[in-house]
Each structure stands twice: as C-alpha cells, then as structure tokens.
Amino acid sequence: MSLSILKSIYNILFLILLPFLGISQIVDTVQIKPDWKPSRLHVGIDVSRLIGTAVQAHKNSLGGMIDLDFHRFLFAFESGIEKITRIKTFEYTNQGTFLKWGVDYNLIPHNKYRNIISLGLRYAKSRFSDELKFREENTWFGTQDLQFSNKNVSSHWTEILLRLNVRVWNNLLLGSILRIEMMKNISTPNQFNPFDIPGWGRNWKSGTDEKTVNMGFSYYVIYNFSYREKKILPRKIK
Amino acid sequence: MRFWLSFLTIGLCLFESCNEIEDCTLDPYGNYAVATFNVLNNVNQIVVFDSIILEGYGRLSGDQDTLVDMLLPLPIKNNEAIFHYYTDSSLYSLAVNYKSLPLIYDLSCNATIRYYDLDTSYHSFDSLVIVGSEVHLDYVPINFEIYL
Numbered sequence: 001m002s003l004s005i006l007k008s009i010y011n012i013l014f015l016i017l018l019p020f021l022g023i024s025q026i027v028d029t030v031q032i033k034p035d036w037k038p039s040r041l042h043v044g045i046d047v048s049r050l051i052g053t054a055v056q057a058h059k060n061s062l063g064g065m066i067d068l069d070f071h072r073f074l075f076a077f078e079s080g081i082e083k084i085t086r087i088k089t090f091e092y093t094n095q096g097t098f099l100k101w102g103v104d105y106n107l108i109p110h111n112k113y114r115n116i117i118s119l120g121l122r123y124a125k126s127r128f129s130d131e132l133k134f135r136e137e138n139t140w141f142g143t144q145d146l147q148f149s150n151k152n153v154s155s156h157w158t159e160i161l162l163r164l165n166v167r168v169w170n171n172l173l174l175g176s177i178l179r180i181e182m183m184k185n186i187s188t189p190n191q192f193n194p195f196d197i198p199g200w201g202r203n204w205k206s207g208t209d210e211k212t213v214n215m216g217f218s219y220y221v222i223y224n225f226s227y228r229e230k231k232i233l234p235r236k237i238k
Numbered sequence: 239m240r241f242w243l244s245f246l247t248i249g250l251c252l253f254e255s256c257n258e259i260e261d262c263t264l265d266p267y268g269n270y271a272v273a274t275f276n277v278l279n280n281v282n283q284i285v286v287f288d289s290i291i292l293e294g295y296g297r298l299s300g301d302q303d304t305l306v307d308m309l310l311p312l313p314i315k316n317n318e319a320i321f322h323y324y325t326d327s328s329l330y331s332l333a334v335n336y337k338s339l340p341l342i343y344d345l346s347c348n349a350t351i352r353y354y355d356l357d358t359s360y361h362s363f364d365s366l367v368i369v370g371s372e373v374h375l376d377y378v379p380i381n382f383e384i385y386l
Contacts, residue, residue: 088348089348090349092349135348136269148340193342
C-alpha cells in the first residue's frame with residue numbers, strides 16, 4: 001500500500017517537474033512500429049459538475065467521459081445533462097444535454113505509469129429548451145407578466161483542450177481538462193435569447209455582447225480498464 | 239498536491255476575474271421608438287396634436303403637448319403598432335412593424351426586450367425616413383423622422 005502511495009507521489013512530482021527536465025541523454029534512434037490496437041478504455045465521471053451541483057443551488061449537472069487509445073491518440077467522448085434555474089428579478093430555467101467527441105494526442109506516451117498529458121480537439125453539440133418569466137413595469141401598458149420559451153434549440157462549437165491524467169491508485173486516475181471553447185453557432189431561438197447553453201456555459205456576456213469564446217475546466221475521476229498489455233513507447237532521443 | 243492546488247487556485251482566480259459587475263441603468267434597450275417631427279419648409283414651426291391613439295390600447299399619455307419628438311410605445315405582444323395622430327383639421331396614421339427578442343441583460347438586472355428591424359407598413363404623413371431600425375438608447379437616439 002505504501003509503495004502505491006509512493007508511486008502516486010512520484011507521478012505527481014513527475015508531472016510538475018516535466019517541463020523543467022532537460023532531455024540530454026544520447027542514445028541511438030529506435031524505429032518502433034506503431035501499435036494501433038486499442039489497449040485501454042478510460043471511463044470517467046465529471047467531479048467538477050458534481051461539486052457544482054452540491055455547491056451552486058441553481059445548477060444540477062452530471063457529466064462523464066470515455067476514451068480509447070490508438071497508438072498515441074485517444075478517441076474521446078464526453079457527455080452530460082444540465083439543468084439551470086436562475087431566480088432573480090426574473091426566473092430563468094434551462095434544461096438540456098450535450099455531447100462532445102474528438103481526438104487527443106498524447107505528448108508523453110513513454111510514461112511508465114501511463115500518465116497522460118495531451119492536446120485535444122473536440123466538436124461539441126448541445127440541445128436544450130429554456131424558459132424566461134419576468135415582470136415588466138411599462139409606462140404605457142402598466143405592469144405585465146411576461147413568459148417566453150424556446151423549445152429544442154441546438155448549438156454546436158469547437159474546443160481546444162489541454163488534458164492531464166495522473167494515476168493515483170492502481171487503475172484509478174485523476175484527470176483535469178483546461179478547455180477553450182470557440183466558433184459557437186446557435187440555431188435561431190423561438191422566442192428569446194438563451195442565457196445559458198448546456199456544456200458551453202453562459203451564452204450572454206454581461207452587458208450587450210454574446211460570448212463568442214469561453215474557457216472551461218473539468219475534473220474527472222477516471223477508471224482505467226486495461227484489457228491487454230501494450231508496450232510503452234521508448235523515449236525518442238537524439 | 240501543490241500542483242493540483244495551484245491549478246485549482248489559478249482556475250478560481252480566472253473564474254472570479256471574469257465576473258464583472260454590471261450597472262443596470264446602462265441597459266440600452268428601451269420599449270419605445272423615437273420619432274421626430276419636422277415641418278417641411280419651416281423648421282421653426284411646432285406641431286400640436288389633439289390626441290394620439292395607439293390602436294388596441296387607447297390614448298397615449300402626454301399626447302396633447304406641443305411636440306418636437308414623440309415616443310412610440312411598442313407592445314411586446316404584437317409585431318405591429320398602429321398610431322393615429324389627430325389634429326383639429328386632419329388625421330395622420332402610422333403603422334410600425336418590428337421584431338422583439340427578450341434577453342437577460344445581466345444576472346443582477348431585470349430581463350429586458352430588444353426591439354429591432356423597425357419598419358413602416360403604412361403612413362399618411364408627407365414623408366417619413368427611417369434613420370434607425372433598432373431601439374438602442376446609446377447608439378440610436380432617433381428611429382423615425384416624420385415630415386408634415
């Protein structure tokens with residue numbers, strides 16, 4: 001047990017010190033035939049969404065991810081559901097799902113603990129319905145209770161992401177994803193401008209501008225299903 | 239662990255720095271269009287109406303004043319507002335078409351309505367010029383110039 005903890009500490013230290021390690025060994029270049037056969041399946045649950053649900057009263061959200069390795073690439077799927085209820089001087093509810101899929105490129109395939117630092121690209125799609133209720137004080141028409149709703153609005157966007165997966169215990173990994181979301185497109189809403197988009201975040205920036213670029217973080221607890229042994233790529237050194 | 243803590247802290251700082259506080263009085267979306275009245279060949283002449291009626295809603299308040307400009311209230315429940323201007327000798331009509339889109343200006347403010355694509359389907363004035371097709375109090379002070 002203590003050995004596993006030491007391994008975990010080593011893994012985390014390795015990730016911290018990685019950028020500072022000079023690669024200065026001199027060995028012969030080895031040509032290795034790429035192994036495209038998948039060997040591991042990662043299944044994860046989005047802890048940041050669970051924490052968000054527990055901490056933020058207006059938010060209910062659940063998310064998960066799956067990825068499969070192909071040589072240095074990982075084919076990844078992320079999905080989730082989200083329900084947002086904002087009660088202010090207005091009442092806004094938004095409920096929907098999102099799906100993201102894409103490829104990650106593992107920058108450290110030679111890591112013996114199967115830790116991952118990867119750069120990735122995702123195409124994301126979201127479908128949701130939302131409703132807005134508010135009271136308008138109008139000089140000419142008096143007080144009006146207004147209600148608007150959008151049904152089946154769809155939105156899609158692209159994400160660039162940096163991902164870190166660290167093995168913390170046997171087949172258990174912690175993963176964090178830093179993502180930049182961009183190139184958002186939203187179908188014409190039926191009745192009003194949606195304030196949130198599930199999977200994207202706030203659609204409408206403070207003031208009068210729409211959010212065209214967004215930034216996000218996700219934290220995952222991941223279980224590694226390894227169904228065959230795969231050779232760890234040797235470090236390619238000049 | 240320090241790495242994770244640093245990563246979390248940077249994330250929280252970034253998240254907080256994005257939270258701007260909005261002044262709700264800066265909401266630029268009004269619920270009326272603005273029309274100015276100009277008398278052809280005599281810019282100094284003032285315009286006096288006996289009454290101004292918005293079809294379906296009745297008389298507008300302040301309609302008997304001497305008018306240089308006039309606020310045209312736009313009902314959210316319709317896409318058209320028809321105004322009738324009565325003077326002692328004649329009747330003018332103006333039908334305004336528009337689109338509306340409610341939105342949340344900011345979480346700390348009330349929801350608001352954006353009126354855009356303003357157009358006229360009918361008018362009986364000498365001429366009318368659409369100078370601003372969106373209601374935006376900051377950038378579009380006048381929507382219609384009406385010539386009598």
